[in-house]
Amino acid sequence: MEKDFRRFDPAASRVILVQSGPRLLPTFAEDLSQRTRQALETLGVEVLVESRVESIDDSGVMVNGKRIAARTVLWAAGVVASPAAAWLGAEADAAGRVKVGPDLSVRGLPGVFAIGDTALANAWNGTPVPGLAPAAKQGGAYVARVIRARVEGRPAPSAFQYQHLGSLATIGRKAAVADFGFVKLHGGLAWWLWGALHLGFLVGLRNRVSVMLDWFWAYLTYRSGTRLITGGGGSQKTGQRHAAARARAAPMRATAHPGGSAARPAVP
Incomplete structure (x- = not known):
């Protein structure tokens, strides 16, 4: 924080994480959730569990009254x-996900398919498939097989079943958790594994090398290799666009549904 925000005094800053559930990363094993909380608290983050955000305004939030x-x-x-x-x-469903059949086709529209976090498919041992990249990739490959079978006049493949290969989440520098069911990792080893798997899932050697060099530079210098700079100086039209964007964002912020916030597991 000291290097990224030079006008901030880290000693005078508070970072508070509010989670509505009893623990962080509820989809992970309980011991990994506990290690995640310990790692965040070591960094100075105040963790509030079983807490709900009731309202938000320009000067703060209401949490549990x-x-x-x-x-x-x-x-x-x-x-x-x-x-x-x-x-x-x-x-x-309530989140807007399209309800699909066993072959991931939209109900009532057999020629239309929905996959990924757009679809509600109870294909993970009878429970909804998570909205994660691996699930979308598996769904896409399955739909391709269904379409090909239809075109060639062959029997359709059996119902889609999501195969969960594991969950990973980064917490900080050389800190992560990994849950593969039979193997659970935490700390630096899980962090390096997270990076290696993400590089492996990128498309093309050029992308892998570019991202690897960017990460290596960030690791050595404690600085991100990429930055998005918004606001500041610029033309009058630029300022007007920022003002319009803030105006559009204001209602969205005001109507946000109260609830806890938690890190989402990052899975390659």
Whole structure:
């Protein structure tokens, strides 16, 4: 924080993580959740579990009836699916995910398929498939087989079943957790494994080398190799665009559903 925000005094700053559930990373093993909390607290993060955000305004938040002054609020309490269900006129769940059949086709539209976090498929041992990249890749490969079988007049493959290969989440520098069911890792080893797997899943050697060099530079210098700079000086039109963007964002912030926020498992 000291290098990234020169006008901030880290000693005078507070970072508070609010989680509505009883522990962080609830999809991971309980011991890994505990290690995640310990790692964050070692970094100086205050972790509040079984707590809910009740309201947010320009000067802070209300958590379990207590006001916490805050200048910056980051909201990470889940995702909303794409509006595909609306323009398809398809049945959806509360999060907007399109309900699909065993072959991932949209109900009532057998020639239309939905995969990834746009779809609600109970294909993970009878439970909904998580909205993660591996699930989308598996779904895409399965749908390709279904379409090919239809084109060639062959029997369709059996119902889609998601194969969960494991979960990984980074916590900080040389700190991560990995849960593969039979193998659980934490600390530096899990962090290096997370990086290696993510590089392996990138498309093309050039992308892998570029990202690897960027990460290596960030590791050596404690600085990110890529930055997105917004605001500051610029033309009048640029300022007007930023003002319009803030105006559009304001209602969204005001209507955010109260609830806890937690890190989402990062899976390659």
